[in-house]
Amino acid sequence: xxxxxxxxxxxxRAEGLAAAARAVKAGRLVVxxxxxxxxxxxxxxxxxxxxxLLGAKQRGPDMPVPVLVGSWTxxxxxxxxxxxxxxxxxxxxxxxGLSLVLPHAPSLKWxxxxxxxxxxxxxxxxxxxxxxxxDVGPMAVSSANVSGRPPAASVAEAEEQLGEKVAVxxxxxxxxxxxxxxxxxxxxxxxxxxxxxxxxxxxxxxxxGREVLPA
Numbered sequence: 001x002x003x004x005x006x007x008x009x010x011x012x013r014a015e016g017l018a019a020a021a022r023a024v025k026a027g028r029l030v031v032x033x034x035x036x037x038x039x040x041x042x043x044x045x046x047x048x049x050x051x052x053l054l055g056a057k058q059r060g061p062d063m064p065v066p067v068l069v070g071s072w073t074x075x076x077x078x079x080x081x082x083x084x085x086x087x088x089x090x091x092x093x094x095x096x097g098l099s100l101v102l103p104h105a106p107s108l109k110w111x112x113x114x115x116x117x118x119x120x121x122x123x124x125x126x127x128x129x130x131x132x133x134x135d136v137g138p139m140a141v142s143s144a145n146v147s148g149r150p151p152a153a154s155v156a157e158a159e160e161q162l163g164e165k166v167a168v169x170x171x172x173x174x175x176x177x178x179x180x181x182x183x184x185x186x187x188x189x190x191x192x193x194x195x196x197x198x199x200x201x202x203x204x205x206x207x208x209g210r211e212v213l214p215a
Contacts, residue, residue: 033172041141070133097198
């Protein structure tokens, strides 16, 4: 049976984070608040858990699952190399609403879907999410909703859609206006904005010192 913890209450927050960490390490699914919308997440390195995540969302592997990290330095072990453009954007916008697409390290044993050798990484600006990520390591996290339905802006909305498929729900209160992260692709010769969201294309261009093209 799924358990829900109110992270506004210190005791429940500590208990909930411990329960969520146990669930993630056991290959189960958790719902967590982020700085955009609520996310459904699991151990990024557990292929069965990622398959369960996609199944809970009723989504196929053609839309790969992004990975959230709890610190800037975590990405060094996840990608083939961190170019200066990535370092500059991380320094400017992490933690926050910017996702970076980079070639992932070929040695990693993970299956996030049809990634074509890349991974989308973000460090969220939310204390509950960061605390969990720093405890369990990188998590595969997608919006907490059934594919085709609106992303959950509250734990109640996530529970209504995902029910018992999730082991632990961490309630961080309403997420506010659901603004998606901006996605910047750094896998090619020139950076490209695949989706404009919380960070504008102009802000990305200013940090990189060059015009960044939309997809």
